[in-house]
Amino acid sequence: MKTKKINGYKFFTAMLALFAMASCTEDFTNRPPEDAISLDAYYSTNEQVESATNGLYSRTWFQLENKFFWAVTEVGSGNMYTNSSDVNALRTFSLTGTDPELKRGWSSLWANVAQANSIINFLAARVGPDVSDSVLQNTIGEAYFMRATAYFYLVRMWGPVPIIENNLNYQSTPKIPVNRTEDIYTLIERDYLMAAEKLNAKTRGSNYAENGRVSKGSAKAMLAKAYLYMKDYAKAKATAEEVINSGEFKLLGGSMLPGKNFGDLFKYAGNNNEESIFALQWKGDGNYGSANNCNTQFGIQTSAVSTSNVSYGGVFAPSQDVLTAFTAGDLRRKETIMLPGDSYPDVKVVQGGFLTVPSADEIGGQNAGAAIKKYCLGIKGDAAGPADQWGMMDNNTYIMRYAELLLIHAEATLGNAGSTSDAGALASFNAVRARAGLSNLASITFDDIFKERRKELCFEGDYWFDLGRISRSQATTIMAAQNRGNRITAEYFTPEPGDFLIPFPEDDLAKNPLLTQPPVPYNFN
Template sequence: MNRFRNTYKLFRLAIVFTLLSSCAEDFTNRPPEDAISLDTYYSTNAQVESATNGMYSRTWFQFHNKFFFAVAEVGSGNMYSGSSDVSAMRNFSLNGSDPELNQGWRSLWANIAQANAIINFLADRVGPGVDDAVLQNTIGEAYFMRATAYFYLVRLWGPVPIIENNLDYVSRPAINTNRIEDVYTLIESDYNTAIEKLYEKVRTSNYANNGHVSKGSAKAMLAKVHLYQGEYAEARQLAEEVINSNEFKLLGGPQVPNKSFGDLFTYPNNNNEESIFALQWVTDGNYGSASNCNTQFGISTAALTTSNASYGGVFAPSQDVLDLYEDGDIRKHETIMFPGDSYPNMKVIVNGTTEQVGFTVPAADQIGGQGAGAAIKKYCQGIVNGNATGPVDNWAMMENNTYIMRYAELLLIHAEAVLAGGSSTSDAGALASFNAVRVRSNQPALASITFNDIFLERRRELCFEGDFWFDLGRIPRAQATAIIAAQNRGNMFLEEHFTPDESDFYLDYPDNDVAKNPLLLADPVPYEFN
């Protein structure tokens, strides 16, 4: 991914560096206009194309590093952790003083600030040699990123301030939140603008060309937004447009039979044909540019470690997901490492010193980490091993992408949109989409599907990818509460159950930001769109 290694020069005083510092910044902080040095730098197409590179990694780092998994996976009951910095959602004790909550919040606002700078200022600061199509595509990427950041904000916190230009709030940092429906209006508008401006693509085996988002990426994300609001006709139309475009394909499906589900999560397959939008991590020598999943997942004991770091296994599978998969489902082996499972191509360290390629997962009580009796395989590649894993930085972070959306999810969105809230469907199109995911996983096709079939298939397919918490948030509260209350949210040694209340489905605003902007706690107000 050399194109993502370019120096990110959008801001001399970029907000991305403030989000990586220890000082607390509120979400209205933004780079002042005179800190945007575009006039001389953005004089060629290549320079304009690189303007968004940092928005595929660094601006997302503190959201992704711990917060994303601590909320979306531990909170949903997919993951277990006993580590104090990431375990609060296990028993729903997360509050506004939590450092990781603050990091996730700041990271999303950093994305919005970066996007706003490009949307509002880039067109006036490019040279005459820049093609308009290149400029518009770059601005389209910024709209895409802003929509995606707001999509996370509204699902995590509910009402949040809508900020389309950070400079509008220089003299008034106290800002009301806006209604959830208004935030969704902005998200839909931004994705639609992205659809208008972004390039049309077809994902091929030339993976180096697939890193940036496309018109199809924006349509797929917008289909998901409509689905979350129960707007099934709109979700179905967009999903079918993406399916019919043939831009994306399933690895291990008929169009890419030489690959498999497991290949999705390895470095050599970054930006494969199934990737709709993925974070593009790079080992550029700076903390916060690469992914820590390989360390935070996997196995870390004195006898066996799957990471180059001196620690690991911060997150583990929950007891609830250990029996999630049916017999023969290939996703089981590629998602969770169970005792006795073999991984012949992963390089590990045994007994603290010896490197070897290939290992068998030890007994449940010897996996270590969180006492889960199993470990997370998805995104765990093993210690650095040439092109098999890609490079590693000084913090043992690596370059394998993190998916925000894959084509498999778009197919499941399509099936659910066709179902449209009904009790079941045998629609040929819905079944084709749903069964493509099932068959790729070595599971039998179904002749009729219900919402529960789709809901369960989403959990199996997207386990540890940060979606199940949001799926729980969009079903009736009583149903979601019952699902969570029934989960064993302890480890293999101690069964524990926790029942969320209504307030637990939205997070607290960070205390630091509430102190600076008490209006966060006031009733949300309508947003006046221009």
């Protein structure tokens, strides 16, 4: 590989191999083979520039999404149960900085920041004259989007963390202070706004192969969510309405797509559907960490029935608490939680035939008496797609769906009021309920929206953060009342105030003791 004209691009050069590692959807694979990349020639075509962000749609997220994300957001929130020692610390609020999965999740998010920084700072100087400026700007917009999203997780999990906009600035300065939470949200806002400016506009249609990459609408939708966390309800409402009025996204099973339904969202054939705002694009390629492990970890794995492609599985199960969350007639329940006797004619099992959920005694090793349906596809095949040697599959993982944007719009319209009958808020809120087979409400409160979010987004990684948005006393009361045990033994745990933020990995803290010092203001240039 050529090395001339590198100067300050050493970090960028080191990342090129990882950029080229992962293909995310079919249109992501048009790139030169890794062993043929020349630093001077690599970005000579539009296709090569477009491929620079491929890894940021999958591989950089894997160590977060493989286990730690679920261990925090779903087990920690009380939606999931597990007794597996590597992922159950937040079930009992005993997570420490020595936890290996914590380290992997933390490192994964910083990998996203580092690689996004490389593209933002250096890509423009590495392109040839034949590269379209619109392609270049869209690719840089993707990097801003990914950096904002990584920081959105960092600030909600850890609180104050260092803001790093160019990793080269810190090569010789490993001790970096943390910055104020409000500054991190300023960075997130600026990055999503920059992404919205640079990214292409889209209309999500039935050609799902064209929907994998993020768009202006994706950036604005995520920005609306960030505004909600910032309690800037006016901006959250206006931004959400801009996306709604654009018509880019549609609710599967809503009035615009009545032939589809909530369950279609989580099928392999549903990858990059009209409702998907941003989803991780898994694609097995023979390398560990390229595909989605949820089918193995969420499905049923017993001697009687197995939905796993390998000889292990069923690491996570529904909590006893979440089993009571769905009311009668809610069509989401069966597509979210599998109960004994439920039949799934599109989920193939190892033993032959299709899945009928066994009795509570036989349903799995977690003794939950139920199993997780979301992201559970069954064994590989035409309907479920391929699986790699680790049993990982190619179904997307949602970061945000249009249904959530509708609920954000309703909540932002409500704002600090006790209730609202605003027509726009009700239209958004009731569209989500109608798809679930539930009746319309004529007036809504924050509690209505809070509970609707839990049901709609269950097992998608949001409930922990929703609990973090309400008062500590309210969240503590909710979590202390949850049965966080299994169907045989009830267990209750009460979080302390410090349990709502994740501890820093101990080895990183040893290298950078400033992580636990008071945050300092960030100087935005």
